Amino acid sequence: MPPAASRFDMTDPAVAVRGLTKTFPVPFHRQSIVAVRDLDLRVESGEVYGLLGPNGSGKSTTLKIILGLVSPTRGRTEIFGRDSRLVESREAVGFLPENPYFYKYLTGEETLRFFGRLCGLGGALLKSRINELLNLVGLTKARKRRLGTYSKGMLQRIGLAQALIHDPKLVVLDEPTAGVDPAGSREIRDLILDLRRRGITVLLSSHLLAQAQEICDRVGILADGVLVREGRLQELIAIENQSELVIADASPPLIDEIESLVNRSNAKLIERRKSTTTLERLFLEATKNDQARMTKPE
């Protein structure tokens, strides 16, 4: 049997959404709610695409339609050229839902075995895949623990592992870091970047913009079910007529000289300030040191 990836045409976009509209009828009312309106979207193979938007903007509905969990009112969605309503299109997809809840009575290992079997895996192949993924998400030591005892971050990581169990070429993540602490969130971010390095396409939805900015190649912004912006992240957020210089170990006279050089030209200096770290980095560093002190022997 050929590998899953080879049965999909990788020259096709990973996800193609054309003229997608989804309406939900309101009980006892004539009008219906429009969740997504005339959406056109294209996620290229190998990129990390962020679908951004506030709560209720239609992100999750769009993802569910792409995964065949909800049927579109109008329009068409494809995964590597295949109609996403077809069950076989899901062979190329791994999905992590928002706040995933797995069977609490299963251990980490049993959970992966269950999802692996659903994907048609078995025997030594499944066993080695489970070991590989538990290692990838850092849960090897917790493999025999029931999911009922897992922390939120661990659940997200086992969720990511089950999404990857059949080696999909596209991973769909719905709010992958929702409710996870900064350290767990950073781990998931690193895992997503690792997926990109492996050539796996990632489509994620989020309303955590700082995180999306760190990992996405392209983004689309949804508002009230309409795609209001789309493009390469750097192009979207760049300010055309402004530039930044970040200089290390510069003496005050050197900075003054640069400033006067700018003032003598037609350009205008907008702001002069010390570089700062991010609050996330500060938090991670502080809690890391704290952790080290706690584990240090007397």
Place this chain on the structure above:
Amino acid sequence: MKTGHSAFSLRRINAITVNTLTELTRLKVFYFLLVFAVLLIGSSMFMAQLTFQQEFQILKDVSLGAMSIFTSLLAIVATARLIPQDIEDRTVYTILAKPVPRFEYVLGKIAGVLLLLAIGTVVMSAVFFLVLYAREQTLLHVTMRQTAAAPREQVEEALRAVRASAFDIDIVPGIVIIYLKACLLAALTLFVSTFATTNIFTIVVMAFIYFIGHLQAIAREYWLQTHSSALVTRIFLAIVALLFPDLQAFNLVDDIVAGTAISLGLFFKTAVLGVFYTTIYTLLAAFVFYGKEL
């Protein structure tokens, strides 16, 4: 990775079945019902201080009746929550986002319940037969003691009478029919749960169906006797019979207790009816779930 997709996969169904069975065996209600049934069967041997014929009759009546009620209750309570719970917990998204057809998901779920019911029925039957055997042995000893001075033929006759009152081969098909009735109720509950909004709604609807199902045969007879038996009436009654299965048809306990032999024809007719209803309701559940927006 070799994961070629097939339209129908026993491995996928088996994975869902095993998981459903694991989930259900963790339900406290299952243990509660099982322990309660076991207690009832066990205690029934102390209830009768009558003649041995009456004692065995009561033992069979109470045990088979308890098995019928508990398997039916277990079928409804265990099945009602399966799909709604998966939807509420979003586990259904993770499962159906894999290459799993929706009908396989439904098949896996119902197969898990049927397996659970089979285990429950086998355990209860085993306890029942053990109690029956233990009482038979006790009564044989008592009879031998009481007839020690009697002629050999009389002793043999007395022992034969005890054995004949104890185990009756018709108990086995009776238990099979009890199991099939529970399967039917499980499939019907699964069907109702595919469009119900809450577990309570499913259980209440099933309670109604259970009572209507037991009473509809009497109502049908009355209707046909007092009203015309025209084609329209018959079609109407057939529709009612499809919506509300005739559960009284699965009640062979009274015949077994009374010592009336169950004919092979009656057994097969009832068994086929049970399998037919279970299949129809499972297909209906799969059909409704196929079009469900998750």
